[in-house]
Amino acid sequence: MQSPLPGRDILRVEGLEVDFDGFKALRSLDFRVQAGELRFLIGPNGAGKTTLLDVMCGKVKPSHGRVVFKDSIDISKFQEHQLAELGIGRKFQAPSVFTTLTVFENLALSMKQKRGLLSALWAKTTSEQRDRLLHRLEMIGLQDKAAARAGSLSHGEKQWLEIGMLLMQEPDLLLLDEPAAGMTDSETEKTGELLHAISNNQTIIVVEHDMEFVRRFAKTVTVLHEGTVLREGTMEDIQSDDKVAEVYLGRRVERDA
Numbered sequence: 114m115q116s117p118l119p120g121r122d123i124l125r126v127e128g129l130e131v132d133f134d135g136f137k138a139l140r141s142l143d144f145r146v147q148a149g150e151l152r153f154l155i156g157p158n159g160a161g162k163t164t165l166l167d168v169m170c171g172k173v174k175p176s177h178g179r180v181v182f183k184d185s186i187d188i189s190k191f192q193e194h195q196l197a198e199l200g201i202g203r204k205f206q207a208p209s210v211f212t213t214l215t216v217f218e219n220l221a222l223s224m225k226q227k228r229g230l231l232s233a234l235w236a237k238t239t240s241e242q243r244d245r246l247l248h249r250l251e252m253i254g255l256q257d258k259a260a261a262r263a264g265s266l267s268h269g270e271k272q273w274l275e276i277g278m279l280l281m282q283e284p285d286l287l288l289l290d291e292p293a294a295g296m297t298d299s300e301t302e303k304t305g306e307l308l309h310a311i312s313n314n315q316t317i318i319v320v321e322h323d324m325e326f327v328r329r330f331a332k333t334v335t336v337l338h339e340g341t342v343l344r345e346g347t348m349e350d351i352q353s354d355d356k357v358a359e360v361y362l363g364r365r366v367e368r369d370a
């Protein structure tokens with residue numbers, strides 16, 4: 114399937130509702146993302162950010178509404194692994210790399226291919242595949258660590274490796290949950306740059322709590338509150354919005370108290 118052109122909606126969420134035993138975690142939620150965007154999702158604890166990502170990757174099924182990917186794919190009709198095949202890649206917060214394998218082997222195993230895990234590891238990579246692997250290694254900044262065991266990497270490097278592994282699947286849409294959590298300042302900066310580089314070719318939706326990171330790297334921000342979209346705009350718009358300050362900061366003050 115062809116990737117949508119930049120500027121076209123890659124994802125449309127219409128009237129989405131998620132019900133957990135009578136509790137509506139998402140309600141009347143409308144949301145659109147264009148191809149090539151780097152979109153940040155923010156909001157107070159319990160706003161529904163993770164649940165929205167869970168619906169987008171097929172982990173949670175909506176009780177009402179639709180999520181349409183690339184104009185024609187109704188995501189509620191597919192399982193998580195099928196959506197991964199169709200181009201939706203999800204990365205969870207904790208890194209899950211194969212610690213005893215090298216960085217290169219981890220990437221090679223993640224390559225989109227029909228072979229099984231073991232044969233993928235032992236089969237010779239073609240020169241085209243090696244080029245792709247080297248390109249990703251460079252993109253995630255681990256070209257000097259290709260032969261290092263993944264278990265020896267720092268937390269930030271493991272996160273980049275996992276993003277690289279996700280990219281080897283060539284998703285059109287990447288869903289990331291707090292990619293910079295627990296990173297040092299310089300790792301955080303590199304992560305923001307990596308996300309920007311990825312969004313030259315792919316669409317990314319990032320759930321993020323670190324407002325400094327959002328301020329630094331976001332173009333468009335969507336604020337969720339009580340399961341629905343409260344506001345959407347630039348970080349400047351969002352920061353000067355009274356309602357956002359009331360619900361978002363109010364909640365944060367409460368939580369921090």
Ligand SMILES: Nc1ncnc2c1ncn2[C@@H]1O[C@H](COP(=O)(O)OP(=O)(O)OP(=O)(O)O)[C@@H](O)[C@H]1O
Nearest residue numbers: 133136137138156157158159160161162163164165
């Ligand atoms: N499996 C579940 N069963 C019942 N309630 C759930 C379930 N998953 C999430 N919830 C509830 O749905 C609401 C939204 O949760 P969600 O994790 O999506 O929020 P969030 O915005 O990601 O929050 P945080 O920033 O704290 O991670 C919360 O009130 C949460 O307790």
